[in-house]
Amino acid sequence: MKKILQGNIALCEGAIDGGLDAYYAYPITPQNEVSAYFAEVLPKLGKVFLQAESELAAINMVFGTALTGKRAMTTSSSPGISLMQEGISYLCGCELPCVIVNVMRGGPGLGNISGSQQDYFQSTRGGGHGDYYTIVLAPFSVKEIYEFAKESFLLAEKYRNPVLIIFDGYLGQMMEVFDTESDEGKLNVKIDEPIDKSWVLDGTKNRPSRKIHSLLMAEGELEKLNLKLKEKYDKIRRDEVRVKFYNVDDAEICIVAYGMSARVSLEAMNKLRKEGLKVGLIRPITLWPFSYKEIKDVTKKAKKFLVVEMNLGQMIEDVKLAVKGEAQVYFYGRSGGSLVSSKEVIENIKRIL
């Protein structure tokens, strides 16, 4: 069936179909449609919607619901996500699953309300204090927003870790026609063992009491947790990298881009192919874990890479780490909420070639 939805609303529908139990958030543009939609729909489904007094409160309400083993989500945009970093660190330290969505806008500071990809560093390097990561998914279409939101809870529960879905305000605001029945955009999260819920706090009936905390003061205890988390992160790095290739087999130059930048780059690639230029595109879908190995493999043929972002150079650091000096890495980006155009990408490719 064909359907047309706004990115922000696809997120809501995906989350509901993924089993969302409770949603908490504080208003911020450009993702206000999410709260408006959930406020209307969740109570009818017997689920929880609550407008929090701040992003600090919102993320901690998520923390509370996550403690009970129920599926909680919050959404915000860049400045609000900065406020949530404390809570995200605690969620990771306490190993609580939940879904956090950042519909990115321009920064730093209050910035503007236009779409951007300026939060790549914050998203992929933990973001808050301590030694931790969140799984970061970067959809590039309305269909992917829907599918990622739907499967993100499973992914979060599989690893007892927050999952962050990030996309720019352009994707959040745009409406797009998509095919609901196609398999396109599915994450296909594999669940090997039944999800462990033996840690949830729901009352100590017929079992010993439980506690959940990240404060570990005894000697060596915290390091033990950090090592346990590392083992988990290593498993995620092994099993959950997702990346999509377009025309890379014979490509002499490869664009690397995600989200809206990838859409624009795809258009540029197709136009350049028509001119006979051997251009490919690598689109990381998980920004953490990053596709280091997969990108390295491409350097066997392509010796030039152009990283395209809606910031002034963040993912490029990961691409450089990935190619390990085997290829030259160039950059093109627009910042401050400006969208890159396919024309600009084409100019840059021609300049490099």
Added chain:
Amino acid sequence: MTPTKFVKPKSLKQTHHSYCPGCGHGIIHRLVAEVIDELNIREKTIGIAPVGCAVFAYDYWDFDVSEAPHGRPPAVATGIKRVLPDRIVFTYQGDGDLAAIGTAEIIHAANRSENITVIFVNNTVYGMTSGQMAPTTLLGQKTLTTPYGREANRDGYPLKVCELLSVLDGTKFIARGAVTNPKNVIQTKSYIKKAFIKQIENKGFSLVEILSMCPSGLHMTPLEAVKWVEEELTKFFPLGVYKDV
């Protein structure tokens, strides 16, 4: 040998706590545990421990307890209560946690009339970080960060939480007790019990402020601290029921 009513409640673990000699937290922990046992709600209670001296409360109570970021217990409790409305959810917070860094969270949880219970321990000083000024520190009171005494024109006035929250429509039971002598302790326990009963009856937000002793933070002996709380603190923070609707 038969136990009287003066034996350790089931809701306390066998572990010994690490509070300083004469610290009021231990008494308050026990009161909460007694009330939970007496109301027979241990199996459905979920507590939230604060950041502060009571951060380890989850090691002392024998029911489900979680930590929370500093000041955020009311938000965490909200997240639990909203998805598990038939459980009994309470937060245990100190004066820094509730009345400084967590002011927004407590006011809004109260104003939404979240059906939770808040145990608010006011000892006028930041014990865990070695005795700095708290929002409830009295004027003239010397602390690590008010070495010449708290001054209104620099530090503002002691924050009256019960009085402040009582004016909100969302609050259903607000009382202030103390743990300085057996009479006060028994009175405080009756407030705590009433607060939990409000929650059980789905009446909405309840809070009990408890004036407590922090001998280390106040640089007093336990007995001096008791005397000071009784004679000085209760003058500024009068005991009693502020709201019961």
Added chain:
Amino acid sequence: MYEELFIAGSGGQGVLTLGKILVYSAMEEGKFATYYPSYGAEVRGGTANCMVKISDSFIYSPVVEEPTMVTIMNMPSYIKFLKKFIPQKFLFLNTTLIEEKTEIIEFLKSHAKNLEIVRVNATEIANKIGTTLVSNIVMLTTIVKRTNVVKIDSVRNILSKIFSKKTLDINLKAIDYVMANV
């Protein structure tokens, strides 16, 4: 086919609705379509706009850069947008509220040789039909009639799905009037 539309006016004129009806209609016809609105504080300043793309194949960016068609519903938008969004095929103007400027017309013609300017008294016609609220539908019908970007029956279908009976009647009346008279 591949069309990029830029539609601007004031918030109350229903320009966002106009754009949405276009993409819904395109979907009805099995086409790819995207819609991108102005939002937030941007729309408080008196102008609202949206961008619509309709195509037979996947649409990359929803943001319009080189529009094939531009629709302007009021004077502030006429002044604000035409320098940046130069239509290559059609320019639709709501002449009830727009006082044309020769320098703008000349600027447009120098940048788009085959531009056709379609002038519609949209607000006045809407008023004649019964309410200025349907000026967006008067404009939409004009666009569809003149360009066939979507079929008018698809528009009728969509309207019957999204509007209540009473609102639907007056909107259908607007469509019929424009199809017969404009």
Added chain:
Amino acid sequence: MTTTTKKLFVVKIDKEHCKGCELCVVNCPQKILVLTENVNKFGYRYVEVIDETKCIGCGRCYIMCPDYLIEIYEK
């Protein structure tokens, strides 16, 4: 006439964990709790009962003990 026999109580104090705060001592109406000169393994002087037969089982020591180390049983 019935003869009332005086109830006898056992005051159990966990001396090993007592911190010697004396909140029980000052609140005992029978004055039968005292701080000893001895110290426990933590280095605190601890509380002892000097004449258990005088205990009236009022529980004030239990109520005030911040470390919940005192329990009262009936003989």
